[in-house]
Amino acid sequence: VEATGGHAPRDPTPARTLEIAGALGKTPVEVNDYPGFVANRVLLSSPVPVLYFPAATAGVGAPPAPRRLERVLVMLDGSPDAEEILPSAERMARTLGSDLHLFQAVKPGEDDSADRYLSGLAHRLGSRGVVCQVHVRAVPARQSVMEFLNEGRIDALALATHARSGMAHIFLGSLTKELLRSARVPILTLCTSAHRRPIPLSGQRQPLRVE
Numbered sequence: 001v002e003a004t005g006g007h008a009p010r011d012p013t014p015a016r017t018l019e020i021a022g023a024l025g026k027t028p029v030e031v032n033d034y035p036g037f038v039a040n041r042v043l044l045s046s047p048v049p050v051l052y053f054p055a056a057t058a059g060v061g062a063p064p065a066p067r068r069l070e071r072v073l074v075m076l077d078g079s080p081d082a083e084e085i086l087p088s089a090e091r092m093a094r095t096l097g098s099d100l101h102l103f104q105a106v107k108p109g110e111d112d113s114a115d116r117y118l119s120g121l122a123h124r125l126g127s128r129g130v131v132c133q134v135h136v137r138a139v140p141a142r143q144s145v146m147e148f149l150n151e152g153r154i155d156a157l158a159l160a161t162h163a164r165s166g167m168a169h170i171f172l173g174s175l176t177k178e179l180l181r182s183a184r185v186p187i188l189t190l191c192t193s194a195h196r197r198p199i200p201l202s203g204q205r206q207p208l209r210v211e
Contacts, residue, residue, distance in 0.1 A: 049088040049190040054183060068155065069186065073101045073148055075141070075159040078117055081192040085160040086121070088190055090130055092158070099131040101154065105141035142175055149183055158188040 074089045076082045093100050102118045114136045122132035137144040148154050161176045179187060 046191060047193075049085070049188055051092075052180060052187045052189060054180075054185070054187075069096050069098050071101055071154045072098045072156045072158050072188070073103050073135075073145070073154040075145070075157065076102060076104050076118065076121075077141075078104065078114065081194065082160050083121075084192050085158050085188070085190050086125075088188060089158040090125060090128070092156075092188060093130045098156070099133065100125065100158075101133045101135055103135045103137070103144070103148075105137050105139060105144050108138045111136050111138055142178070145175070145179070149185065154185060156186045156188060157183065160190050160192050 069092070072089060072092060074085065089100055092098060100122075102122055104114045104118055106114045115134060118134040118136065122134050125132050135144075145157070157179060159176065176189070
């Protein structure tokens with residue numbers, strides 16, 4: 001039985017879980033990972049997008065109150081893998097009436113090419129009735145996204161993740177993992193097709209050691 005610590009520093013739930021598991025004759029293991037360990041497996045394998053809603057705890061961004069998802073920041077890097085999130089983001093925009101804010105962080109001097117790239121995507125989406133804005137920042141992606149979140153200028157994030165499995169851990173991209181931990185806005189994610197790992201059928205799963 002795997003137990004993952006909660007957000008709250010004094011959360012008694014993990015300790016209680018270990019106690020109950022031991023009483024049932026199970027071998028309890030406290031996992032050094034963020035809450036949502038099962039969700040990690042889903043992100044590693046799901047062929048459909050996953051909309052993640054953060055817990056109502058401290059974090060970065062707008063407060064987790066019921067609200068319309070009017071402004072969705074779509075994180076791109078110019079690669080086909082990153083663009084895999086666009087169809088899902090477009091469906092989300094059409095369904096909820098959201099505006100898509102296409103975002104790319106670049107190195108200094110690459111602003112013009114990134115602007116042309118994002119403007120082309122925005123034109124294509126706009127021709128299908130989706131309202132888009134373009135944002136190019138010549139600073140690290142983490143810094144830019146955190147600024148958007150801290151200023152409360154977006155209501156949701158959308159990104160493709162290069163999730164992968166290791167021998168001892170289940171990893172997400174470092175920025176994605178940080179956002180899942182700390183962002184207080186919903187996050188639409190999709191594991192890129194080249195990186196999905198199907199979950200084995202019952203009885204075929206290899207044991208996974210988590211440290």
